[in-house]
Amino acid sequence: MKIYLYTCALVFILASCVKEQRNDFIILQGKVLNKKSNTLRLSSLCYSYSHDIPLNEDGTFVDTIRTKADNLMLYYGGHLTYMYLESGDDIHLTFDVKDYNNTVTFTGAGAAYNNYLLQKRKRVSEVLSDVKNIYLLNEVDFKETQKKLESELLKLLKNTKYFPATYIEKEKRNIKYYTLNNLNKYQVNHIYQTKNNDFRVSDAFLKELEEIAYNNGEDYIFSYDYSSLVDSYCQQQAREISASLNIDEDVAYLKAVNMLSNQKIKNIICYKKAKNGITYTADVENYYAEYIKGSTNEVNNKEITKNYNALKIVAKGKPSPEFTDYENFDNSTTSLSDLKGKYLYIDVWATWCGPCKREIPFLKKIESRYHDKNIEFVSISIDNPEDRNKWRQMVEKENLGGVQLLADNAFNSKFVQDYLIKGIPRFILLDPQGNIVMANAPRPSDDKLIALLATLSL
Template identity: 45%
Template sequence: MKNIVKLFCILCLVSCKKDHEKDYIILSGEIANKIQDYIVVSINNTEIKDTIQLSSTGHFIDTLKVDNGAHLISHGKVYLRPYFEKGYNVTLKFDANDFNNTLTYAGKGAEANNYILAKRQKELKLIKNRKHFYSLSEKDYKETVAKIKDTSISLLAKNLKISNDFRKKELRNIRYEYINNLLSYEEFHNYFTKDNTFKVSEQFLPDLKDFDFNNGDDYLFSSAYKRILNINLKKTAKTLIEENKMPRDIANLKEIAAIQNDTIRNSLLYSESVYGITYTSSLDEFYKIFMEGSTNSDHKATISDNYKKLKKVEKGQVSPQFVDYKNYSGGTKSLSDFKGKYVYIDVWATWCAPCKKEIPSLKEIEKTYHNKNIEFISISIDKTSDYEKWKRMVSKENLGGVQLFADNAWESQFIQEYLIKGIPRFILLDPQGHILTANAPRPSEPELIGLFNELSI
């Protein structure tokens, strides 16, 4: 607490500086029933600005260098998207056990953020729930999204203390939200009504012929703008995929690299690459497109480091080793114990829904290739505290193959050397311990049997 008081005093001294001269904000707050001892402030899901520690009572205060725009604050499974402008001195409070009903803002910058909260509440009243909203007829849906737009414009007009910069951007954002709702309707209507034959009428969709896809300010400000941009990128990438038989990830990256605006191009290239490079089957081409397209030195350093690590686990390389992982059947096992056989490794966790979805298919594959020259190994990266939970699940699901427990969850050396950032992940090794593929097909994918057949397993 003394440190927080001391920091507060320092911040008070520097706050004499005129707001328009500041290149930072002061962010403070209080979280009741805190989930963990910190909050994470990001530009988006991949670009972290700062990690702020909480006191024992859930209080915090810090300065942040930010660009004007929307940000992401995460605290455990609680997420909020405040808007920041340089010079803000904003305080937020919420109860982690009742976030939706307790979040409030105060101080300089509160007006814009409380407007965002009020706007969202009015929108939810009109939507009711997602299933109801997206199941509406085309006519009723369009009328509802028009009403949402008009309600938001009216609410913005009543908030006279909001800055002119925010007001101008928000007016454009309201238009983007309207457009995005129209673009999203067909996909979500199909999902919620289970009618995959439904297509919107031609006059329903907005005309994007003159849409500005290179507005960096709106990209930073508006989530709806980002979604419209991504929808358009997928559409243009689809042409490359179909006409040039290009892999989807390469086509997507090429389209992003062609964006003129530096802010948008750098951000999207990084968010697409920081995880995408660990999955691509065209590593050198993927890396080349990123490096030629990005002008952000920090991003390039991160992706270059990832590229160097991934070159070490390319096809033909000797696989990284795991040593003395706990075996469900007793004792321990190391990767070297399985030399002489093909090895199909499943990296998973008990909390991972997509991992559990693969279990029935994995059981079938194991049954089909029983007594063949292949070993099926499942490595759990559950936390040490969930060791008993893992054992119960292996028993309950009657999981086959060799069931192992990694020594340090995500931080296990084997996981780190393969640069695994998402699960499930499947790896196939040859009998000499060389990598055949660090991104093997999933058990549910027909390509896996085709690969086994090619190898005459």
């Protein structure tokens, strides 16, 4: 009997230890039936967090996530699943790619939240089933539809049992934010759908947005729609600041964020914007100054400061980083030093990049306009070396002019890394001595490029 009691006590202690050890992470596992690709993409709706979960040959997967709680999006093969995970959850997810919407299933600890989110999405679809395009509705009908959606979602939440009171209260606010965010997006989407650029909502349409306080850190983390409303508010403030102070809008945006009082929100927004945004700004000094003023997160600050210091190397007036012996479309090789003596407008692009290809007609017009001036137009493709045929075919098909080069190691090419390029297209302007005029020059489609070129001695 003593041995039995001792064994039970030991089992209880071990079980308690396992529970305590698991308390700071989440296990997400499951199986994808009829898989088409070998990875799932998991992205946070709040934080700058995204990673791929590999699938085994039989479609099974398991992943460990270290976070207290988070709303996430799970992408696979064009399908999207919204999830809410908390520390200690052990979620099992399965779905069949051939019948995704009818086969998504959650089981295990934490499944209740995620099954609720599935029902929530279905309820929205049911309410909108008779509406062909919600953004074609007039504003009265649109608002009425949003109120109906809000009522139905609150009813669904009320009928969903056993949720903690704290979750229910946050979700009630989240549903309200969902309505307000849809109202906030109506004007721009109605203009896009109707092609009526003169349309403006009535003064009373957005009156409810005046009730929003933009400093609720708990809601910012929990509700994507609240975070979207905060972002929209900061964008509006940024436009006003930019106009009044005559500063770039990306710097003005961080100034607007710094006007918020909630430090948690400021830390998240500043980092999300600056992680890539600092590599795009035309005013890196003031951009960094506003970032560092707003962020108190030491880990994030260390990363952004490292990027800032790297960008100072490619500041205006500094010698440009070099590239050597890049493959030229004419079958020769070209180095940056070969091109000195003229201004250089460098386009970093790739054949797979949609925004890059949209700039091609504008680039051709710029090249034609300045064909007899002291400026050379250089396009550097960062297609993978094994895709050189795709690059050559596009250059030929589009009849691309200027100097057409293929970088030596795609995104990992030293020239690309030296400029801290995180996304394309990217345009760089150099003077005849090879010094940087602008490391983030305006795109060909931007009227600011013509204004910039007008200041040069071409």
